[in-house]
Amino acid sequence: MFTSPGPELFQLGPFVLRWYGLLIAVAVLIGLNLSSWLARERGLDANLISDLLPILVLAAVIGARTYYVAFEWSSYQRSWWDVFAIWKGGIAIHGALLGGSLAVILFCRWRRVPFWDVLDVLVPSVVLGQAIGRWGNFFNSEAFGVPTDLPWKLFIPEGNRPGVFKTSEYFHPTFLYESLWNIGIFVLLMVLFRLGRERKISLPSGALSCVYLLSYSLGRIWIEGLRIDPLCLGGQPPFCDGGLRIAQLMSLSLMAIAGFGLFWLYGRKSPLPDPGLKQADPS
Template sequence: MFTSPGPELFQLGPFVLRWYGLLIAVAVLIGLNLSSWLARQRGLDANLISDLLPILVLAAVIGARTYYVAFEWDSYQRSWWDAFAIWKGGIAIHGALLGGSLAVILFCRWRRVSFWNVLDVLVPSVVLGQAIGRWGNFFNSEAFGVPTDLPWKLFIPAANRPGVFKTAEFFHPTFLYESIWNIGLFVLLMVLFRLGRQNKIPLPSGALSCIYLLSYSLGRIWIEGLRIDPLCLGGQPPFCDGGLRIAQLMSLSLMAIAGLGLFWLYGRKSPLPDPGLKKADPS
């Protein structure tokens, strides 16, 4: 059985250190070092990732929060200031991916480097960061699944339970499922990166990014089906009755895009169009 100790690690006067913020900081620090190492392995500028990171993190956080608030706008009508209270939780990975991707495209066009080469060295850090960040949901007692009596059940305080499940105490720890899935995907991406570097498998530019999108989305679809706090398009939580779960819809779209990208690379044996390079730039 899992039980959260609470969202705060410690408080010293007015200063409060929250688990969510600490985990995000740890993920960013690990991601910087890992992606910088992968960039050097791929022959990119050693300073490229450190130059990109502040822009990428800011764009990803803004994208993640904007995406979440846009679909939960009714919840912020009484206090619009809470829309900025990111330390309370409420960010969406698909918004982070959209905001981060736009930042990487603009950065690559500015620095005249391949978008796909940069993205390929970022995605292992991204998925590892997701695995770490999901534990923030645990400490905040949020983003859990339907009630369960499984041995690894998660206890949720009454104040955090939706009204329809007020009498239930134990729920699926979907944060744990996604964290484990992402760790497995991280291992896969690192193995593929190494095999590609050793020329043991063909791994053209962009392939690793497509594999990440396809694999992460596949896991997110079934995990999202267990959650009782989904972002809904027409319909209301916990099951989006009469509507669609946004995360599942986005995951299906990303799977289609990733599948098309892999077909382009391995079926047509052609390089992916690169949004980071202008037409006059060398490929």
Template structure:
């Protein structure tokens, strides 16, 4: 059974440190280290990754907040200034992915870098950051699933339970499910990256990013079905009756986009190989 010790790591007078903030800092640091190491294998200078990081983090946070506010505007329409109070909670990973991707596009155009080459270096760190960051939901007693009596059930304090389940105590630890799933995605991406770098498999630039979209979205689609606090389209939680769970809809769109991308990248790779001739085998990346 899981029980959160609370959101605060420690407090000293007016200064407090929250678990969520610490986890994000650790995720950013580990992501920088991992992306820098992978970048060297793709010929990307470490300084390029370091310069991109603050831009990427800022764009991801803004995108995550904007995405959430747009879908939950009914909470903010009476006092829209509350939409700026990000410290009160309310962010969405799909908004972070959109904002971060746009930042990478702009950065690549500015520094004249190959977009897909850079994105392939970043996605393992993104998945790792998601795996770490989900534990912030545990400490905040949020983003949990339906009631359950499984041995690994999560205790949720009464103040954090929705009115529909106020008499329930134990819920699915969806934070744990997604954290473990994302760790598996990290392992998959790193394995494919290594095999591609050694020439054991053909891995065109962009293919790894597409595999991330597909693999992450498959897990998110399943896990989102267990959650009781989804962002809904044209309806309200906990079940989005008569509407759509936005995370599941986005997951389906990303799976489709990743699948189409893989087809296009490998078709392009085969075309380059046929044009180069048998004496110049395809090396695993495209221009």
């Protein structure tokens, strides 16, 4: 059984250190070092990652918040200032991926470097960061699944339970499911990267990114089906009755894109079009 000790690690006067913030900081630090090393292994300038990181983090946060607010706009009608109150919660990983991808495209066009090579050295850090960051949901007692009596059940305080489940105490720890799934993806990506570096398998530019999108989206589809706080299109939580779960729709779309990308690379044996290179640049 899992029980959160609370969202705060410690408080010193007005300063409060929250577990979520600490985990995100750790994930960013690990990601910087890991992607810098992978960049060197791929033959890129490792300084590219440190130059990109502040832009990438800012774009990901803005994208994650904008995405969430767009689908929860009705909740902000009374006080639109709350749109900027990100410390109150309300971000979405798919928005972070969209915002981050746009930032990488613009950065690559500015620095004239291949987009897919840069993205390939970023995605292992991204998925590892997702695995670490999901534990923030545990400390905040949020983003959990439907009630369960399984041995690894998660206790949720009454104040964090939705009204329809006020009498239930234990829920699926979907944060744990996704964290473990993401760790598995991280291991897969690192193994593929090493095999490609040693030329034991064919791993053209963009293949690693497609594998990430395909595998992450596959796991997110089934995990999202357990959650009771989904963003809904045409329905209401906890089950989006009469509507659809946005994360599942986005995951299906990303799976289709990733599958097409892999077909393009291995079926047609052609390199992926590079959105980071201007038309006038040699390719």
